[in-house]
Amino acid sequence: MTMDAKPDAPRKSGRRLAREYAVQGIYQSLLSGNDAPAIDAHLSEDPGFSKVDRKLFRQLLNGALDNAETLRGHFSGLIDRKIDELSPVEHAILLVATYELAHMIETPYRVVINEAIELTKEFGGADGHKFVNGVLDKLAPVLRAVEVEAARNRPRG
Template sequence: MKSARRRSREFAVQGLYQWLLSGTDASAIVAQLQSAPGFGKADREHFDTLLQGVIRDAKALDTQLTPCIDRPSAELSPIEHAVLLIGAYELMHHIEIPYRVVINEAVEVTKTFGGTDGYKYVNGVLDKLAAQLRAVEIQPASR
């Protein structure tokens, strides 16, 4: 059974996918997703934080991701790009979520929506980003 947090990330990916492709306003995306099956079981607060935060901070998040990716973000698949933006946002703004959980959730969501091996790419990119953003958290684990 999926956790409310996992559902919130999945719906945020769907919303960001739509936003990346069409530039649709966040409130229109939320209005549309609210009627989707299973939305009521999502962590609504986390969904709102992710969708609004990623859209607001997209340029800064892409700047953080750029050294960790092997091509311009515009060339990423929209699903992988959305998942990476969410992962970067959680690594930067949700220190209470352990970096391993952020990466694992991103991998699982990518397995659900992304291409065959997309999750491996997402894992590698977020691993590099976590090493930069969460060095203090990662250091003790690697001793």
């Protein structure tokens, strides 16, 4: 998994890059078992890391790794397969997005879901974004009940 941007791609915000690198770090952890400090040290050497919102990156990386079992508990009942059958990319994205939904209420749930979908489109399999969207659409009303209900009751127009 590489985080190289396409030459014609629009510039990404520091927050988007933080999510990308956090997903890459979780992916590394899932495959190699490396811990957060080792992952942080490795990723911070990447030239693109200089534009990352480092505070958000570390919060997502450490939060997802430190709370992985609890986070998996939130979404395991919403998926149609066992956790160990998830692709590492989808697994990493679900961990980061679930952490953000559960612990970072300052980020609107729709932003969390949209960011996860975009990351899955960029780094995941062909229809992985549909899977991630479906899981997070079911999870948001559980973890963000008040916010989701308010959005549903907001007048359209």
